[in-house]
Amino acid sequence: MNNIAEQLSAAYHNIAENCRQLQRDPQSVQLIAVSKTKPVSAITAAYQAGQRQFGENYPQELLSKAEQLTALPELEWHFIGPLQSNKTRLVAEHASWVHSIDRLKIAERLSAQRPASQKPLQVLLQINISDEDSKAGISAAQLPELATAVAKLPQLQLRGLMAIPAPGDSERAFAAMQQLSKKLRQQHPGATELSMGMSDDWPLALQYGATMIRLGTAIFGARTYERNE
Incomplete structure (x- = not known):
């Protein structure tokens, strides 16, 4: 098993x-450690090495891990996968961020189910930037309407955009996302986050303004897929 602390240190160094090469402040970029399918022991090891932001794709797995790791008070869960309406409560109650809003119905349910005792849920709108039938996300043309509607919901705070480009389409897609982000900020100044870039393409994402990069394999090694949704 890879030494998670060493892998994290290398990731932050890189x-x-x-x-620095891009003349950007490293503090302007958050690393989301994608811990889906990984055991709580791996998350604990990353936490002990200083990592606080973790990404999960499956609501039931998020719930299970959140319940097991309540002793880690600064841990921040980012839900980054597709979200079905019958699973929104789990995410509303346990996540700090949702990167994958692509329907108003989902946003409305998250808003209604977010406990009043918690801070507003920080949300990103997912763009299907490569126009793939197999991928979740809205089209660029749908962004203004959905952003306006989501921004009005209580217990949610619109923070920006997320995308997962198709293989081979990263540079074009990242450039397009950068432009969409700029346009979104004109109408919603607080929507400054741009979640894009994974283990194989994150340096390119940084060139196009990514503020959140999602690294799983680079930190935890290859994934296994025994999990419960």
Whole structure:
């Protein structure tokens, strides 16, 4: 098993080096450690090494891990996968961020189910930037209407955009996302986050303004797929 602390240290070093080359502040970039399918022991090891932001794709897995890791008070869950309406409560109650809003119905349910005792849920709108039938997300043309509607919901805070480009389409897609992000901020100044870039293409994402990169394999090693949704 890879040494998670060493892998994390290397990832942060590489991010900082890339940011310096791009004349960006490394503090402007968050690393989301994608822990889906990984055991709580791996998350604990990353937490002990200083990592606080973790990404999960499946509501039931998020719930299970959140319940097992209540002793880690600064841990911040980012839900990054497709979300069905019958699973929104789990995410509303346990996540701090949702990167994958692509329907108003989902946003409305998250808003209604977010406990009043918690801070507003931070949300990103997912763009299907490569126009893939197999991918979730809205089209660029749908963005203004959905952003306006989501921004009005209580217990949610619109923070920006997320995308997962098709293989081979990263540079075009990242450039398009950068432009969409700029346009969104004109109408919603608080929507400054741009979640894009994974283990194989994150340096390119940084060139196009990514503020959140999602690294799983680079930190935890290859994934296994025994899990419960």
